[in-house]
Amino acid sequence: MTSPAHIAMFSIAAHGHVNPSLEVIRELVARGHRVTYAIPPAFAEKVAETGAEPKQWTSTLPGPEADPETWGTTLLDNVEPFLDDAIQALPQLVEAYEGDEPDLILHDIASYPARVLGHRWGVPVVSLSPCMVAWEGYEKEVGEPMWEEPLKTERGRAYYARFHAWLEENGITMHPDPFAGRPARSLVLIPKALQPHADRVDETVYTFVGACQGDRTAEGEWRRPEGAEKVVLVSLGSAFTKQPAFYRECVEAFAGLPGWHLVLQIGRHVDPAELGDVPGNVEVRSWVPQLAVLQQADLFVTHAGAGGSQEGLATATPMIAVPQAADQFVNADMLEGLGVARRLPTEEATAEALRTAALALVDDPEVAGRLEEIRTRMAREGGTRRAADLIEAELAAARA
Numbered sequence: 001m002t003s004p005a006h007i008a009m010f011s012i013a014a015h016g017h018v019n020p021s022l023e024v025i026r027e028l029v030a031r032g033h034r035v036t037y038a039i040p041p042a043f044a045e046k047v048a049e050t051g052a053e054p055k056q057w058t059s060t061l062p063g064p065e066a067d068p069e070t071w072g073t074t075l076l077d078n079v080e081p082f083l084d085d086a087i088q089a090l091p092q093l094v095e096a097y098e099g100d101e102p103d104l105i106l107h108d109i110a111s112y113p114a115r116v117l118g119h120r121w122g123v124p125v126v127s128l129s130p131c132m133v134a135w136e137g138y139e140k141e142v143g144e145p146m147w148e149e150p151l152k153t154e155r156g157r158a159y160y161a162r163f164h165a166w167l168e169e170n171g172i173t174m175h176p177d178p179f180a181g182r183p184a185r186s187l188v189l190i191p192k193a194l195q196p197h198a199d200r201v202d203e204t205v206y207t208f209v210g211a212c213q214g215d216r217t218a219e220g221e222w223r224r225p226e227g228a229e230k231v232v233l234v235s236l237g238s239a240f241t242k243q244p245a246f247y248r249e250c251v252e253a254f255a256g257l258p259g260w261h262l263v264l265q266i267g268r269h270v271d272p273a274e275l276g277d278v279p280g281n282v283e284v285r286s287w288v289p290q291l292a293v294l295q296q297a298d299l300f301v302t303h304a305g306a307g308g309s310q311e312g313l314a315t316a317t318p319m320i321a322v323p324q325a326a327d328q329f330v331n332a333d334m335l336e337g338l339g340v341a342r343r344l345p346t347e348e349a350t351a352e353a354l355r356t357a358a359l360a361l362v363d364d365p366e367v368a369g370r371l372e373e374i375r376t377r378m379a380r381e382g383g384t385r386r387a388a389d390l391i392e393a394e395l396a397a398a399r400a
Contacts, residue, residue, distance in 0.1 A: 002392040004032045008102035009052065009128075010093070010114035012085070013040040013064055016237065016307055017108045018047070020130040020189040023212040024106075026050040027388040036102065038093055038111075057092040060085045065268055069242070075150050078326075080159060086112035087166055093117060104395050115179065116170045124398045126391060127183035131190060131306040131327045134181050135200040143177060185394065187387050190306050191313060191378040194334050207390060210381030211310045213291065220289040222263075224296045228281075229259030230362060233293045236303040236324060242269040243346065246322070248276065250301065252351035253358070255279045263293055291315070298362050301354065304332040304343075313340070314378060316371035318361040322349050339370045 007028055011017050018039065028035050029051035037052040042064055044054040061081055062070040071078060090113045097117070105125045107114030118125035150156035163176035172179065185205060192198050192208040224231055234250045236243060247266055254262040255278075262282045266275075278284055290308070294300060294315040302308045304321040309331045312319045319341035321332035335341035342357040361367055382389075 002031075002395050004034065005103040005395050006034045006036065006100070007104050007106060007391070007395075008055075008097065009035060009037045009106040010111040010117075011037070011039055011043075011108035012061060012082075012110045013042045013059055014061075014110070015064055016305055017110055017130055018043050019307060020212060021106070021108065021128050022046070022050050023384045024128065024187075024189075024387045024391070025052050027384050028391065031388060031392070036097075036100075038096065038114075055093075055096045057089055057096060060088055075146065076153075076155055076159060082110055082112065083159065083163055083166070089113050090116060090170075094120075104391070104398065106391065109180075112180065115183075116167075116172065119170065119172055124394050125184065126394055127186035128387075129183075129186050129188045129190075129206075132195050132330060133186060133188055133201060133206050135195075135197040136202065137197075137200060138181075139177065143181075187390055189387070190310055191374070191381060193313065193338060193374050193377060194306065194309055194331060196330055196334060208381055209387040209390070210378050210383050211314050212384040212387055213311070213314060220292065222289055222292040222296070225261050227259075228261035230257070230298045231261050231263065231293070231296060232299040232301060232358065233263045233265070233288070233290070233297045234301040235265040235288065235290060235308065236267070236322070237305045237308060242267065243324075244270045244274040246346055246349055248274075249349060249351045249354060251275055251278060251282055253354035255282050257355065257358075263288060263297075265290075299358055304328040304335060304341075306331060309335060310378075313371065313374050316368070316375050318364075318367050318371065320344060320349075320354060320357050320361070322346055338374065340367055340374065 009021060009025055011021065025035055025037060035052040036055050037047040038055045038057060039047050040059040041056050044056050047054045093113050101121045102123060104123055105114050105118045106128055109127060109129050115125055160176060167174060167179060188206050188208045189212055191210045195201060232254055247264060250264060254260050260281060264282060264284050265288045266284060266286060268286055275284065291311055294311055294317050297317055300312045300317045301320045301322060302312060303324045305328055319335055321335050321341045321343045323329045323332040332343040336343045342361060344353055
């Protein structure tokens, strides 16, 4: 057994970045380790429930309830706020950990200061990736084409110059791209089935431990209504939920199907009145206990975020993927390629298209068979306990 250590986790205030790590943190605390978790105040209570000690810091990123339009539309709009936030967060984190340096660092992919602090303190650093990771050839196939146009602009070049300068100030000579995207060690908190080009991922660096899902009863319960022959959950996650026109199409698609019950999560940025008249077999919520619903659902209409995608797979629920941003487009392609989902662009997700896809998926024995096979493979990946074992192995190696 590994002797108790101080393990520090670093993340940002976003559901899709914090939630995947929580069960791993809870398991490490249960094994007797002291775990601190550097997080903005919005998630301090959620972190404390795991038994970890929140180390609070002030972030400049849009908060978890921010309007998705706050993030802008271009690549630079999306990446600049993370660098700005990292630069201003580092002094706060240095102060928070002064005299209390950890034995090992865990960090979300968006926490750039964690790798800087690992370099400064000379301790092992392990990335906990909540989504897909880079494969051999990723930079040439994805990174370079994505950055080709932004790097022709003064703004794009200034972003990289600022990133380089910040790293050099902190004694790191690495280029920003591998610094952000090529960790020395990473535990991947998604099933291997969701990873593009999984056969080209370096498994000496990346270990797929799969979904780390624990007891979610604290999030609330949900009961399938009596008489509901089919249940469909529609959820676009927690960030990109401002889609009233899409929700109206969903109501039209499923409200008229005999025996169907629709659970429609609309988020905080849509007024239920925008949906018009909603019949009795449609349940409109700003938030739902997603896993509890999926355990009883027959279909999941999802934005294909990493968390939702693997919850759909873990509960063997057929999916209609309507991606909104970031890695969701790749996840949607992966789900469709696995033969367990249909992908629909938002603008093509009409009531008729949704209904057609739904009826093709829910009673298809081949889809059901593929979902059961994937669920079995996922269970073998080890989840929370394997993640904690691997973290303890990193601790042991560092102490040897």
